[in-house]
Amino acid sequence: MLRTFVRMTRTEYPWLLPSAMADPHDPELPGDPPPEGGGRPKGRRPRRTVRDWVVDTVLFLLAAAVGLLAAESSEQINTSGAVVLFDQLVGAAACCALWLRRRWPVRIAVVLTIAGVFSPVAGGAFLVGLFSVAVHRPFRPAALVGALALVTAFVQPLLRPEPGVGLLTSIIAGIVLVLLAMGWGMLVRSRRQLVVVLRERAHRAEAEAELRAEQAQRLAREAIAREMHDVLAHRLTLLSVHAGALEFRPDAPPAEVARAAGVIRDSAHEALQDLRQIIGVLRTSGEGEGEGDRPQPTLATLDALVAESREAGMKVVLVNRIPEPADVPAATGRTVYRIAQEALTNARKHAPGAEVTVAVRGAPGDGVVVEVDNPAPVGEPGRVPGSGQGLIGLTERATLAGGSLEHGRTGDGGFHVRAWLPWAA
Incomplete structure (x- = not known):
């Protein structure tokens, strides 16, 4: 029996399973709980921030206020004390279940949807559960839960009709409330997604700017190295050649030695002058100096x-x-x-x-x-x-x-x- 139920659930209602709670193509948003049934190691549950506590408390109080109004109507409509007590217990349990909505948003929403069919006092908690699913889960599971809620909007007036209110009016009111809760939640999620996308684009733009700056620096270093090689290699080669001639010909005539020494001295002076010009270009390159000071053969x-x-x-x-x-x-x-x-x-x-x-x-x-x-x-x-x-x-x-x-x-x-x-x- 149990295996047959699990197999049918996987085939007909896969959105109820933990593996379907998260959409792999949907970006994880700040404040999203982990996928139900897994996704985060044990012992590492997300902690509620001050903002989360404030939001949860406000939603709990709103659900409780709606439940109190529905409880008063139930006392006036129903003469049976057992029915009134059942509504109050179910409504209280539904409001308390809202504190678990961040951890199991889909499961809590499904339970509250079913509870809302039999107890109008759980209606406020039911709407908060729909809102939570739309905020914390992708479109597919949220749409399936919303479809279930629309079905209950037709069933609930038949099981618990309100005196003085027509059936069609109750159904339309239920559908409007469900669509408002789901639409508001999806709007909140879309805004969060937009913030995440803009933040990622800003980080990507900063990274690309850094890469462009690094590439520009690398190209500048290569240009500087190429310029120094072209300018100094010629001079230093002359120095090396004439120094080598003096080394291997110590018995050369004094006139030839003097000539080689003069060439070495002139080449050294010219190499130093070229080096000063290049260093001057490097020092003034960021000060708006023109190209006139740079050696331009x-x-x-x-x-x-x-x-x-x-x-x-x-x-x-x-x-x-x-x-x-x-x-x-x-x-x-x-x-x-x-x-x-x-x-x-x-x-x-x-x-x-x-x-x-x-x-x-x-x-x-x-x-x-x-x-x-x-x-x-x-x-x-x-x-x-x-x-x-x-x-x-x-x-x-x-x-x-x-x-x-x-x-x-x-x-x-x-x-x-x-x-x-x-x-x-």
């Missing part, structure tokens, strides 16, 4: 770069087929300069003594092409350390500028770097 300064490399002892051939370098956009010219600078630095590191060719050509609408080639090294490769990040940085720089960069070994053991950059017509 262009295609017009490519000759100076080649001359500096020649003074350091490199063999460099420059083929510039752009008649007016100043006509090239500043950003494109700066990128060409950095590519040539990095390629010359790498050739100085890994192919000492080899002749390096730097070729630049282009026209508006066709873009700018810069190629740097060096054959296999004449002597032993230099011992200047390298991180291998220079060419990666150049590829990123060219891509960000809207162009492309290719590099790799040639068949004779040399190295080839080719980059194309846009030049609007």
Whole structure:
């Protein structure tokens, strides 16, 4: 018998079971009790806040007041003392059951709905139970309980008719009260859901803002690192090459030693000056300073770069087929300069003594092409350390500028770097 009843309940009335009390797609709201029959470990029941105590007390008093009014009507209508006593006991039990509505809202609402059919004194507690279900449970179980309450609105006037009130009037009044209680509860729950959604969106917006700030900081650090590498690697490589020459040729003529020492001194001074300029940019970047204080090489300064490399002892051939370098956009010219600078630095590191060719050509609408080639090294490769990040940085720089960069070994053991950059017509 019991098994048959449980099976029928699961099939026909699944909303009465504890597993159906919570909707997995419905967000948990502040103040919602755990799913009935489980969901929270034992010994961890939610504590009522001061607000909860105030709300529960007010609803209890309202239900008791409605019950007292119904009890007076019952005494006037019914001459049987047993019926009056039954109404009073059921009404008192219904009001006391409201203190458990937060823990078992659906069960309490079902019990109070059935009690309200037989005892009008439990009507106030019955309406509070419907309100609690609509507030604390999703739409499906609340709608099922509301449907049961609407059925009782038809049954209760038939079992306990009120003298002087028509049957149709009693039914309409019962339906209106049920709909008001359910509608008010659903409105309260919707407002709570809206608050939860807005709060989650605010937290998500704050998290996204933090992520954007972190990404901006990371990009700024990468830009700073790339700029420092491009500016200082050339100078420091000159220092390393000439210092290595002095180390391995202690018997060099005094004039050559003095020349190398002069190059080291000049390169050190220029490296310090570049470093001061970069640090100055970092210090004033947030103060609204313009770009004029920042070192901005262009295609017009490519000759100076080649001359500096020649003074350091490199063999460099420059083929510039752009008649007016100043006509090239500043950003494109700066990128060409950095590519040539990095390629010359790498050739100085890994192919000492080899002749390096730097070729630049282009026209508006066709873009700018810069190629740097060096054959296999004449002597032993230099011992200047390298991180291998220079060419990666150049590829990123060219891509960000809207162009492309290719590099790799040639068949004779040399190295080839080719980059194309846009030049609007």
